[in-house]
């Protein structure tokens with residue numbers, strides 16, 4: 285398939301295959317028909333026509349234990365048969381108690397309390413609402429402002445979009461959001477003024493402190509940051525010094541520190557929490573989702589220290605919940621997923637097999653200068669594509685790189701998650717974050733199909749734009 289010559293007509297034609305009651309999201313991004321997936325097993329998804337796709341990104345970094353796990357499916361079915369629902373405000377049930385205890389044990393000291401949610405955005409909102417309610421209960425009602433990074437992504441609800449760092453959201457959010465200040469993210473690849481990543485991290489930390497001073501510490505609720513970035517930065521990993529600085533600054537000004545580990549938590553980076561990589565910069569709150577339910581169930585969690593939760597309980601309590609929080613079937617699924625993590629040592633595998641895959645990707649980069657940067661930690665990586673590896677110049681917008689590589693990936697047996705973020709201002713990348721169960725042989729297969737995909741893309745760019753990549 286080559287790039288559309290008349291994109292508008294092409295989109296209209298392709299959309300003939302879309303539609304129906306579920307298709308709310310007509311957009312230019314739907315340039316190729318999305319394959320209809322019928323079944324999934326291990327690291328593979330299968331289309332209705334039998335085509336096999338290797339799940340390069342675990343969906344949007346969700347399917348950490350792989351697909352089609354019969355043990356998890358059976359645990360869910362058993363729970364549904366035994367006791368389908370009991371409301372968390374009027375009762376307790378064993379799956380809820382066991383799951384929260386298990387998460388707290390894996391998270392370790394400082395995270396003795398676990399609030400369950402039905403996904404990442406909801407868990408992020410719970411974290412912010414919890415801190416806000418704590419501040420109000422302590423007579424610090426002026427603490428309203430959330431500081432976060434630009435770029436960043438924290439969710440799709442109005443509250444979490446407000447703290448997401450994406451300039452394209454400005455018109456949508458103008459006058460329609462919770463108060464938020466953005467500081468420049470500690471990016472490592474394209475740093476301003478030729479700074480080293482460490483210098484850029486210092487700059488970012490200094491911007492945090494300046495923002496706190498400017499707005500007044502008594503007006504700031506918390507600083508929210510992804511310890512390893514997701515799609516918005518292409519897995520940016522700020523240097524360690526950034527987290528130490530940030531912790532010191534938050535302590536100095538009495539500001540809460542929140543790690544959004546919705547995407548990078550639950551074992552992806554080779555530790556159960558990404559926060560475990562930074563013992564001197566432990567956040568006050570950690571938010572998990574995605575890999576916790578691993579695609580089998582919508583599940584998120586807010587982890588908080590007993591000291592804060594118990595103090596608030598004495599004052600006003602935390603007064604917000606959702607109907608489906610901590611429902612038994614979800615909790616049974618979450619427990620079974622954690623059993624698989626343990627049985628298959630998936631956190632250890634993220635480090636070990638992640639390092640193997642990284643080695644294979646590094647070798648691919650040597651053959652493919654279109655790969656400008658490989659970033660990430662453990663089994664959470666992104667490849668950034670460039671027109672020139674020396675100048676780090678991005679690919680021309682006309683190449684529609686991210687979308688075309690996704691589409692060509694389908695033709696080469698790959699399901700790739702990518703999306704142009706911030707209008708491509710910060711570059712173009714794809715997520716390479718397969719299930720943590722992936723074998724070394726499957727990593728080899730992934731890299732070989734990826735190379736075929738990149739070669740097809742380069743041929744297309746040469747034909748359409750006359751550019752040699």
Ligand SMILES: Cc1ncc(COP(=O)(O)O)c(C=O)c1O
Pocket residue numbers: 344403404405406408437438439440510514515544545546547573574
């Ligand atoms: C870092 C981060 N935070 C929050 C969210 C929102 O999670 P959800 O889509 O489950 O609401 C996401 C989702 O991609 C994410 O990557």
